[in-house]
Amino acid sequence: MGIGFxxxxxxxxxxxxxxxxxxxxxxxxxxxxxxxxxxxxIEAMETRLPVDVPGEGDTRQNRVSGIASxxxxxxxxxxxxxxxxxxxAGFRPPVPVGAVLTGVSVMGLTDLSMARLRVTDPRSWSATxxxxxxxxxxxxxxxxxxxxxxxxxxxx
Numbered sequence: 001m002g003i004g005f006x007x008x009x010x011x012x013x014x015x016x017x018x019x020x021x022x023x024x025x026x027x028x029x030x031x032x033x034x035x036x037x038x039x040x041x042i043e044a045m046e047t048r049l050p051v052d053v054p055g056e057g058d059t060r061q062n063r064v065s066g067i068a069s070x071x072x073x074x075x076x077x078x079x080x081x082x083x084x085x086x087x088x089a090g091f092r093p094p095v096p097v098g099a100v101l102t103g104v105s106v107m108g109l110t111d112l113s114m115a116r117l118r119v120t121d122p123r124s125w126s127a128t129x130x131x132x133x134x135x136x137x138x139x140x141x142x143x144x145x146x147x148x149x150x151x152x153x154x155x156x
Contacts, residue, residue: 003152004088005081011151012080015102015144016073022136032132037119038068044117072110079106080144087148095149103141107133 027034042064046053053063083091083102093101111133114120125133 003148004084006084007148007151008081008084008087009077010080011084011144011147012077013073014147015080015106015140015142016076018143019076019106019136019140020072022139026132026136037114038072039064040119041114041117042068042071044119048117075106075110076140076144079109080148083145084148087152092152095146098145098149099142100138101141102145103134103138106140107137 026032039061042053053060053067055063079102082105083098092098111120111122115122122130
């Protein structure tokens with residue numbers, strides 16, 4: 001069967017774990033707090049959808065935090081699936097090119113959705129903000145695309 005949906009999901013999950021590790025390493029090295037934009041994104045989506053996150057106080061906030069983390073995992077796995085399907089269809093750039101494309105794809109998807117929801121305005125970000133966003137997404141892209149390439153080689 002080769003590369004495709006399941007291989008893409010596995011690669012996306014590996015990339016998501018790597019992105020999270022890179023983010024936590026950055027937080028530990030620089031002593032910075034976790035970003036609040038994932039939770040703000042869930043709250044912005046909640047105002048636009050006919051659903052409410054149930055609960056009050058800490059219970060509700062814990063649910064919002066959990067949903068925000070889950071959407072990050074789903075995004076990472078989903079982009080992995082998309083690149084797995086593209087790879088099966090014959091899209092096979094060299095690993096460095098595929099890694100950058102994959103990383104920029106997931107970064108663009110998340111940043112554009114947050115901008116569209118008015119959670120953040122990337123035009124106002126500092127150079128440090130951009131680097132802090134770019135590096136973990138490039139780590140995601142490298143791990144995701146290299147995993148896809150390795151799974152593809154191992155399936156032949």
